Amino acid sequence: MKRQPMTTDEVQGMIRRVAETCPTTAAAIERVGLPETRAQTQGIGTFLRVICGQQLSVKAAASIWARVEAHFEGDFAPMRLLDLEPEGWRKLGLSGQKTRYIHGLANALVEGSFRPEELPGMEDAEALAHITALKGFGTWSAEIYLLFAEGRSDMFPADDLAVQKGYQMLFGLDDKPTPKVLRELTARWAPHRGPMAMFLWHYYGAATLDD
Incomplete structure (x- = not known):
């Protein structure tokens, strides 16, 4: 689908x-x-952006995301995310906890336990469950992704x-x-x-x- x-x-x-x-x-x-x-693209970049914006104001989240995007020049390959040490993420404005979430996301992609390319074919409840199985992704994060990246209107x-x-x-x-x-x-x-x-x-x- x-x-x-x-x-x-x-x-x-x-x-x-x-x-x-x-x-x-x-x-x-x-x-x-x-x-x-506020449409977003599907894939790892938007999941990364969701982590960056957790529990922050829109302005603060946008500032951190701009630094992250500039650092990686739009290339969010999982191994590149894993190669950046916690200190590097801290300099970009990410806490140690959010760094662990990002590394968890990247590892899940490398291992194949998280398959975002399959999300569009899932029903809403299944898609929510697949995303929230990731450490650091609660219901809010999953709903934000599915609303803005996949256009799930409900x-x-x-x-x-x-x-x-x-x-x-x-x-x-x-x-x-x-x-x-x-x-x-x-x-x-x-x-x-x-x-x-x-x-x-x-x-x-x-x-x-x-x-």
């Missing part, structure tokens, strides 16, 4: 379809507009703090929902939960700028 990132038109079209039955979303679109997609990273806060602000909740509650609340958006996650990021960012 061939999968590819969603285009901006596809993302915005799915958000509009949700808005047809959700007046709150429709009103929010009038206030902040619609997001553009991936919803409920563990993302900005997504939680975006939902809280959009619907005027007293507290941000837990990941479990958020998944339940957004079940009505299926099968367009991925684009709606993008809208929540967009809405949260716009509200933060207004402050």
